[in-house]
Amino acid sequence: xxxxxxxxxxxxxxxxxxxxxxxxxxxxxxxxxxxxxxxxxxxxxxxxxxxxxxxxxxxxxxxxxxxxxxxxxxxxxxxxxxxxxxxxxxxxxxxxxxxxxxxxxxxxxxxxxxxxxxxxxxxxxxxxxxxxxxxxxxxxxxxxxxxxxxxxxxxxxxxxxxxxxxxxxxxxxxxxxxxxxxxxxxxxxxxxxxxxxxxxxxxxxxxxxxxxxxxxxxxxxxxxxxxxxxxxxxxxxxxxxxxxxxxxxxxxxxxxxxxxxxxxxxxxxxxxxxxxxxxxxxxxxxxxxxxxxxxxxxxxxxxxxxxxxxxxxxxxxxxx
Numbered sequence: 001x002x003x004x005x006x007x008x009x010x011x012x013x014x015x016x017x018x019x020x021x022x023x024x025x026x027x028x029x030x031x032x033x034x035x036x037x038x039x040x041x042x043x044x045x046x047x048x049x050x051x052x053x054x055x056x057x058x059x060x061x062x063x064x065x066x067x068x069x070x071x072x073x074x075x076x077x078x079x080x081x082x083x084x085x086x087x088x089x090x091x092x093x094x095x096x097x098x099x100x101x102x103x104x105x106x107x108x109x110x111x112x113x114x115x116x117x118x119x120x121x122x123x124x125x126x127x128x129x130x131x132x133x134x135x136x137x138x139x140x141x142x143x144x145x146x147x148x149x150x151x152x153x154x155x156x157x158x159x160x161x162x163x164x165x166x167x168x169x170x171x172x173x174x175x176x177x178x179x180x181x182x183x184x185x186x187x188x189x190x191x192x193x194x195x196x197x198x199x200x201x202x203x204x205x206x207x208x209x210x211x212x213x214x215x216x217x218x219x220x221x222x223x224x225x226x227x228x229x230x231x232x233x234x235x236x237x238x239x240x241x242x243x244x245x246x247x248x249x250x251x252x253x254x255x256x257x258x259x260x261x262x263x264x265x266x267x268x269x270x271x272x273x274x275x276x277x278x279x280x281x282x283x284x285x286x287x288x289x290x291x292x293x294x295x296x297x298x299x300x301x302x303x304x305x306x307x308x309x310x311x312x313x314x315x316x317x318x319x320x
Contacts, residue, residue, distance in 0.1 A: 010037030010205030020307030039208030
């Protein structure tokens with residue numbers, strides 16, 4: 001029987017890892033189910049944006065802008081320029097024309113009464129993605145950042161406009177305590193042969209997924225091994241400002257510290273195994289001391305082959 005693999009993902013690292021998992025599973029006649037972070041979603045100029053959802057769709061479809069790491073390849077910005085001329089939207093948050101087509105389609109379907117899960121199913125039908133995508137929840141639980149002076153702003157403003165230069169005191173997802181997992185999420189986890197946590201930002205990509213009531217419990221209850229991949233290589237973040245996010249919650253920028261943040265399933269956490277980079281091989285012992293099986297692997301996803309090899313390593317750690 002083909003293995004049933006669930007991936008938790010968000011951001012550029014999640015997109016690249018998902019591509020690798022898809023390639024690794026294709027050789028086994030299987031497709032992954034990807035639970036995507038929707039904590040960085042937002043309303044802007046009257047349309048609903050889902051940055052992580054769209055990044056993963058575009059990556060799987062092969063239409064993503066690999067140079068920028070977000071948006072569509074070859075996109076133009078005529079509509080965005082017109083919005084700016086009207087003083088609409090955010091001048092520091094660029095929306096490409098093709099990307100806006102996605103947002104308009106999504107918003108129209110939401111206005112028609114479809115749920116985010118149903119909308120994502122429609123969006124996934126345009127291209128042969130080779131994966132089943134599920135939002136973490138159908139509820140709107142956008143991420144807010146409270147900075148040192150008490151000011152509150154949307155995560156995208158803090159991340160894109162301020163480039164994480166404003167010291168965060170905490171990250172919040174208002175209403176997440178009342179949210180429920182999207183249809184199919186708990187069932188996919190319960191029936192999985194492996195659950196993989198992508199090397200996404202632990203605080204604002206994987207964190208919101210785990211914060212949806214019921215999902216952490218499902219991870220602890222599943223019979224499938226739960227394997228995570230470190231987003232820290234050689235004591236540094238691979239991309240973005242995840243180190244600032246980790247510092248805000250008191251977690252050092254280190255592979256073993258992030259493993260400890262997730263915790264061992266033998267204790268009160270969610271991990272059975274954790275992949276660390278070759279540059280962090282000395283951290284394997286401290287990971288093992290947490291009750292988490294440590295695997296030292298090359299983690300750099302420099303191309304499709306490297307991403308697939310990393311996915312193979314994660315699947316091997318899960319016994320597949």
